[in-house]
Amino acid sequence: MLGRVGPGVLELTEVHRFPNRPVRTGSTLRWDILALYRGVLDGLRAAGVAAGGRLAGVGIDSWAVDYGLLDSAGELLGNPVHYRDERTRGVAEKVAAVMPPDELYAATGLQYLPFNTLYQLLADRDGPQLAAARSLLMIPDLIAYWLTGRAGTELTNASTTQLIDPRTRDWSFAVAERLGIDLSLFPPLRRPGDPAGTLRPDVLAETGLTGPVPVIAVGSHDTASAVVGVPAEGEGFAYIATGTWSLAGLELAAPILGEESRRANFTNELGVDGTVRYLRNIMGLWLLQECLRSWEAEGRPQDLAALLDRAASVRPRRSVVDAADPAFLAPGDMPRRIAEACVRTGQPAPRTEAETTRCVLDSLALAHAKAVEDAQRLSGRTVSTVHIVGGGAHNPLLCRLTADATGLPVVAGPAEAAAFGNVLVQARAAGAVTGGLAELRALLRTAHELRRYEPGAGRPGSVAGEYR
Numbered sequence: 001m002l003g004r005v006g007p008g009v010l011e012l013t014e015v016h017r018f019p020n021r022p023v024r025t026g027s028t029l030r031w032d033i034l035a036l037y038r039g040v041l042d043g044l045r046a047a048g049v050a051a052g053g054r055l056a057g058v059g060i061d062s063w064a065v066d067y068g069l070l071d072s073a074g075e076l077l078g079n080p081v082h083y084r085d086e087r088t089r090g091v092a093e094k095v096a097a098v099m100p101p102d103e104l105y106a107a108t109g110l111q112y113l114p115f116n117t118l119y120q121l122l123a124d125r126d127g128p129q130l131a132a133a134r135s136l137l138m139i140p141d142l143i144a145y146w147l148t149g150r151a152g153t154e155l156t157n158a159s160t161t162q163l164i165d166p167r168t169r170d171w172s173f174a175v176a177e178r179l180g181i182d183l184s185l186f187p188p189l190r191r192p193g194d195p196a197g198t199l200r201p202d203v204l205a206e207t208g209l210t211g212p213v214p215v216i217a218v219g220s221h222d223t224a225s226a227v228v229g230v231p232a233e234g235e236g237f238a239y240i241a242t243g244t245w246s247l248a249g250l251e252l253a254a255p256i257l258g259e260e261s262r263r264a265n266f267t268n269e270l271g272v273d274g275t276v277r278y279l280r281n282i283m284g285l286w287l288l289q290e291c292l293r294s295w296e297a298e299g300r301p302q303d304l305a306a307l308l309d310r311a312a313s314v315r316p317r318r319s320v321v322d323a324a325d326p327a328f329l330a331p332g333d334m335p336r337r338i339a340e341a342c343v344r345t346g347q348p349a350p351r352t353e354a355e356t357t358r359c360v361l362d363s364l365a366l367a368h369a370k371a372v373e374d375a376q377r378l379s380g381r382t383v384s385t386v387h388i389v390g391g392g393a394h395n396p397l398l399c400r401l402t403a404d405a406t407g408l409p410v411v412a413g414p415a416e417a418a419a420f421g422n423v424l425v426q427a428r429a430a431g432a433v434t435g436g437l438a439e440l441r442a443l444l445r446t447a448h449e450l451r452r453y454e455p456g457a458g459r460p461g462s463v464a465g466e467y468r
């Protein structure tokens with residue numbers, strides 16, 4: 001994405017898009033990291049062409065928790081393993097025997113997800129790669145390292161490792177020691193807005209860019225950048241960052257680390273400008289993406305807009321599944337797994353693509369509402385507006401069902417919130433704009449058209465007009 005930012009100016013242009021297709025080798029699911037890096041280089045070249053050869057900065061964000069291991073020469077030891085791989089099965093139980101879950105939560109504030117970096121590192125513990133590793137780079141830090149030659153660990157993403165203390169916003173040395181994690185593998189922490197090097201000469205040559213091009217640390221966890229890109233006014237809002245995942249919760253000034261919060265499986269990830277992302281992971285549009293993949297493989301490819309239209313006419317909440325259930329984490333045959341979950345819970349199995357889609361969207365809307373409700377109860381905050389950002393902002397049925405389930409108005413957009421949050425934090429570090437998150441969000445509200453869905457307004461035509 002190419003961004004142009006200045007006082008009163010905020011534009012994003014998509015200059016290049018590339019697929020992210022994980023690959024299974026043997027029994028292990030991996031990221032094709034070199035293909036992704038090639039996509040990044042192609043994207044930088046396209047951005048340079050669109051911007052006339054000069055870029056004021058580059059910022060990188062990606063999904064969280066995963067990492068690459070590097071040897072003593074700084075070479076990547078293997079393709080990073082995908083967090084949906086099953087190698088962490090059973091690891092949390094072993095961790096619990098050494099450090100009970102309540103103590104781990106009180107120290108790190110992280111919700112239980114089987115793929116937290118901590119569990120992945122423990123799953124890798126006896127492998128030859130970790131033994132040979134001299135450093136560990138989270139995915140965006142790895143891309144930044146290849147672009148600049150400089151290694152660092154960006155804080156918002158580091159907070160998803162389960163090795164950060166959200167009160168000190170530094171490593172939790174006690175947790176690492178107790179669980180035998182070598183924190184010296186991680187290069188020094190950097191914070192959003194910090195300089196992160198400049199593009200290497202070979203990168204400039206390959207992309208046709210004119211140097212120097214600074215790389216600036218942003219909220220490198222995509223969800224951290226997406227929350228910067230929530231066009232909210234004031235504090236009484238909840239956000240749902242929708243994409244492969246739905247990340248639903250609140251922006252807080254301090255973590256909540258009590259037992260009730262742990263039992264509700266809320267996380268305290270670290271955000272930009274000292275904020276905390278208090279949220280719960282919900283399986284998200286992954287459920288629908290995987291269904292679409294299955295139907296296509298079976299020779300029944302679907303047109304998404306038509307499918308959503310048909311799903312809108314299906315009887316509401318005919319069957320719903322638990323959209324936070326890790327049983328839906330792994331790839332493969334999602335329609336069958338959804339049908340099985342319905343039958344297991346005494347509900348009718350969806351019979352058609354439209355019924356399955358409706359089941360997914362009803363289930364997501366209910367899970368969104370539950371997360372917004374629980375977050376309010378646990379934080380004492382009152383929410384008057386729910387913001388949906390990310391890909392789901394383009395899904396009118398999901399937005400309407402979420403408004404109905406929460407009983408609150410939903411403001412949808414921008415779909416590219418993470419890219420907006422990324423360029424805004426860069427632009428501020430470069431001095432092109434000033435202010436805190438409130439000012440950055442005010443700029444966003446002037447730059448982007450949003451849609452508002454009122455609860456209980458009925459059919460898809462319930463879009464109550466533009467919100468500007």
Ligand code: LRH
Nearest residue numbers: 062063064065222223245
């Ligand atoms: C969303 C996301 C989410 C994490 C998951 C691994 O892309 O970063 O915040 O929990 O991927």
